[in-house]
Amino acid sequence: MLIHPWDAARDAAEWQQWLAVHDFGQLAVNGLPGEPPFVQPMHFAYAPSAGGEFGGVVAHLARPNPVWPALDANPGVLLSVVDDYAFVPGPWQALPGAPAEHGTPTSVYTAVQLRCTAHVVDDPEEKSALLNRQVGHFQPPGLSATVAVGEAPYGRMLSGIRGLRLEVTGVRAKFKYAGHKPEEVQDRIAAGLTERGGPGDAAALAGQRRRRQEA
Structure with missing residues (x-):
């Protein structure tokens, strides 16, 4: 995932706070030899570690899930979460003084990728504690x-x-909301999202406004 300086998280708190309320993602696991990567959609509960930066995630899956042999072979995984996204038509992005049709279409979104080492939990007592934590979330x-x-x-x-x-063990976070564009363009994008009011537009608008306020 390419992250430009203007799209990067300003600090760990930014992506941690976002991840606390965006708790459905895709777990990408290395495939077995000759097989493609395995991708599992799932709910999860994330919590930062005390005094640390990265923290950890708990989740559970059915025992027949085909992910387990791949995890046994390689516990290195990536948990990817993408949300607050919207399509931005080209005219909204046209530079000041340029024809509207010269604007470049794009997407706005937030993406957080957690690089992790997976630990499988089979002990009944440990599973109970894990499930209670996840359900409690x-x-x-x-x-x-x-x-x-x-x-x-x-x-x-x-x-x-x-x-x-x-x-x-590692985090890559991206908040792509045209933060490098002139104020006039950012205002136009905000107005467009407000007027269109399509699925995801309100969340994308909230993400853009928050980034602008905290700039």
Whole structure:
């Protein structure tokens, strides 16, 4: 992923705060010899480490999932999350004084890629703790029972899943919102997103406004 200086995260807090509320991504795993990479869409829960920069991710997948042999062969993975995206028509990007039709179409978006070492969790007690952490991230208290080994309703399901703990070893974050363009162009993009109001436009507009305010 190419990251220009004007698209880069300003600090770790920026991508960590974004990732805290964007918790569905694609886990890319190296394929077995002769096979292409394996890509698994999944929900996950991310948390920064105490006093550290990268932190870690927890998730779980069904035991029959074909990802496990590939992880056994190579635990180096990439978790990719892309959101707050929108298409920007060329005229919105035309430079001041230039014909509208000379503008270059583009995309705006946020992308965070976590390079990780995967650790498979099979111990029932450890899986229970992992699941409780993940469910606690997504559901308000009181909406589901606690996961506990041998106890209803989830204890009997533990054998059907495997837990994943991803140790984050590197991060690449990109906030692509035309931050290097003249103010007039950025204003035009914002106005266009507001007027069009299509799927994703509000989130992309919020991302652009936040980056401009924090510049």
